[in-house]
Amino acid sequence: MCAMMILIQMIIPPPIRASASADSSSSSSIYSIPASSIPAPTGNGVMSFKVMNGTNGAYSDSQIFWGVLGINPANGKWSYLDLNGNLLPISLALNDAPGHLSKNGINYANFYHKVSDAPWVSLPKITSGRMFLCVATECYIKTYDNGFAGPDINNPNDPNLNVYFDFIEFTIDATGYHGNTTRVDMFGFPIQHRLVNVEGNYDRTVGELEVETRSGLFSKFSKEVPSQFTSLGTIQAPYRIVAPVRGSFAAGGVNANYFAGYSGFSTQDILRCDGAVTNAQTCAAINRHVYTDNNWNIVGNYYQAAPANYYSKFWHTHAIDGLAYGFAYDDVNNQAAYLETSRPKGLIIKVGW
Known part of the structure; x- marks a missing residue:
């Protein structure tokens, strides 16, 4: 489902139900955050999310980076998410904008935020969204006027080969939130992906078991x-x-x-x-x-x-409820690490280590 390619255009799979089993063995558990504590979104947001540091002290909140890229359904343009929950258009010029990243003499777009930057952020409607999660340093991604060049682990010259990164995929539309963790291409580090709805009768998590390191x-x-x-x-x-x-x-x-x-x-x-x-x-x-x-x-x-x-x-x-995206069509017979709800309230992503 999620091969890495230039100008990535992702397809979110058909809806499937997934369930989760709680593991509250640690105070840093993804389940330790009460659903009632999830704040309401602001601005154009339809839900709130947070990235959680689950590295058990290996890395600080200022060393865990996240960045969201996707298509803004309001104008059809590839965009990135700022801390205020706004989708801002990406472009070729973004690679050289103030605060850009550089590696080996090449400039890359900096659309990242640290876990320490904000406890919660609002998510608006977005199509083909991808949340990059990077540890110790940001990922190096080129943006263009009509897309972006994601990490290519088959390319021996890719600047991300010596970067710890992973990602989740999602779409938020008129029918709700639809998203998943994925191992189709690789495993970077353990991730848990928890989704809560407004009514309070949907609170599920997928990803690697929290007991796994x-x-x-x-x-x-x-x-x-x-x-x-x-x-x-x-x-x-x-x-x-x-x-x-x-x-x-x-x-x-x-x-x-x-x-x-x-x-x-x-x-x-x-x-x-x-x-x-x-x-x-x-x-x-x-x-x-x-x-x-x-x-x-x-x-x-x-x-x-x-x-x-x-x-x-x-x-x-090694996954919660045995659900994982191990290959592109692993959603057949409801085996994929996929969550969706029609009225999303909160999304919590835990970066494990």
Whole structure:
């Protein structure tokens, strides 16, 4: 669903319900914030949100950055969110504006804010929104008059290869909030994504379990996935674990033919859910190794034999309620880390470590 590309145009998947199980083992738990304490939005905002520091002292609030890019439905222009909840248009000129970022002699747009800048911020309606979360330093992203160039972890010269970052995706429209965490391309650090509605009868969270730590997930990944997948946790360490098609399962890689003989489709098409494998149900069935089963919707049968997308399996194993976006069509049979509500009140994003 969320491949990294130049001038990113994201598609939010069809609505699915997701649930959450509470874990209040820590005072820094995402569940420790009462829903009643979420303030009303201001200005054009339809809901309020906050980014929460869950690094347990590894980084201060001033070292965790967030920035929102998306399309302003009022004018159709790509925009960024300021601290007052306004969507301001992005442009090529933004890369050289006062306060811009620079790396290796190249300038980048600075649309970021620190966790310490504001406890809550208002979110207006936005289409194809992406909230970048960056730790220790901002992400380096070029903006243009009609879009932006997001991080490309396949590019050996990308300025973000040695940056700790992750993101969530969302749209806020007339039917409410629709958003998700994603592991389709990579894992940067644990994230929890909590959504609360106005009526008070919807309060759900998706993402990695709060008991998981970043170092722990790296260690568990190396021990829990089959040998073909272990290099995904090392080739861009310590910054991220990459998805199979971003590693040795890409064309020309040692596992480029991993799915050969199972479905008749290429391994790359299967992992990307594109090319000859654009049917969502088919792609999901192959990744989950139930393609030859009579019933593709029995969750207990997923990932029980090779070949299967064990990268995806790993994130489901360590996720709240077993929900994760491990590949592009992981929303089939309601397995994705996806939340939505028609009358959103608050969004809380916790950056874990």
